[in-house]
Amino acid sequence: MSLDLSKIAKLKRRGGGYGGACPACQAAGRDKRGDHLFIDANGIYGCAAYPGDAAHRKEVFALVGITSTAKAPARGLPDLHPLTFPAMRKLAELRGWPLFAGVEIACGRGLLFACELRDGPGDPVACWCITDSARRNLQARRLDGKPFAHRWNATGKTWEACTPFKAKTIGPARWPVGAADIGDRPAVLIAEGSTDFLAAHLIAWWFGFAPQVAVVAMLGAGQSIPDDAAPHFCGKRVRILIDNDTAGEEAAARWAGQLHRAGVAHVSGFRWHGLNDRQGQTLKDASDFARTLDEEAESTTNPLDGLVSETHLIQ
Secondary structure (H helix, E strand, O other), X not given: OEEOHHHOOOOEEEOOEEEEOOHHHHHOOOOOOOOOEEEOOOOOXXXXXXXXXXXXXHXXXXXXXXXXXXXXXXXXXXXXXXXXXXXXXXXXXXXXOOOOHHHHHXXXXXXXXXXXXXXXXXXXXXXXXXXXXOOOOEEEEEOOOOOEXXXXXXXXXXXXXXXXXXXXXXXXXXXXXXXXXXXXXXXXXXXXXXXXXXXXXXXXXXXXXXXXXXXXXXXXXXXXXXXXXXXXXXXXXXXXXXXXOHHHHHHHHHHHHHHHHHOOOEEEEEEOOOOEOXXXXXXXXXXXXXXXXXXXXXXXXXXXXXXXXXXXXXX
16 A cells, blocks of 8 residues: 655655655644654655554555546556556656656556556566556556567557657557546646656656656647546646757647636746756756756756646645
8 A cells, every 4th residue: 555645744855765754643733843754765654653553554645545536448548557666766766857756646646556567478568557547548667667669560469570669659648647637736848748747747756846846748749638628627727847858848838828818817838948957968858857956965957947836825
């Protein structure tokens, strides 16, 4: 059983896991310091004030626990399963992110799952995938970090080796993953692709805006925001995390125009120009930026600056 990190007050990194305020204690007017809750590296959690108390742990889970929101998959989509805590940690480590808080938040919102897909004539391989409650599509990557290396030849009914590719999209790529679950959150981050989608969740959490910010993935720079997704953005404050290349710039300009026509309250973009990683390499996207986040050093750049108003912060 996992907890939704975005709902835990005073959450801090503690060893290989986390520490923070115990929701059950706070609901009873206790834990004023906000340090009763602990979560170890394997996702096991408890309260320092009630060690070994199963009933208290159930109270914590009832308040901030993650329950699987997987629905019966649409035709053509694989079976979806909750991503395990070790798999969440592995996913973040493969990307070089300092924490897997963003990964866990995406799981808690029903946007990130585990699945198995074929990559050739052998056994299916373990994958992680993003989708939303609309179940229009999903985009998957191998959990071991390797690219897919085979494609199915429908005519010859056989697997054929191909140029390796990182992500496999099942269903129409036109649907923006996460749009169906924006809900009443006042702000939206738009990222390109599944990896930046998860990185954006981490960035929103890192700067303290996770509860107010929904994240949406466009599955490629060539995609447009379809008319049937537009109503989900109406009235929202939207920021596009612009990939640092020509295709990214062109896509952002196109999406901004479509968002204006959808009736958003405000749309803006964030560029990675002038930002470098620890090796001095120019940042290209949100995932690159997430790798630069350092618990020992305060970030001088906040990609969400000005996105969420003070009114929304105090609600």
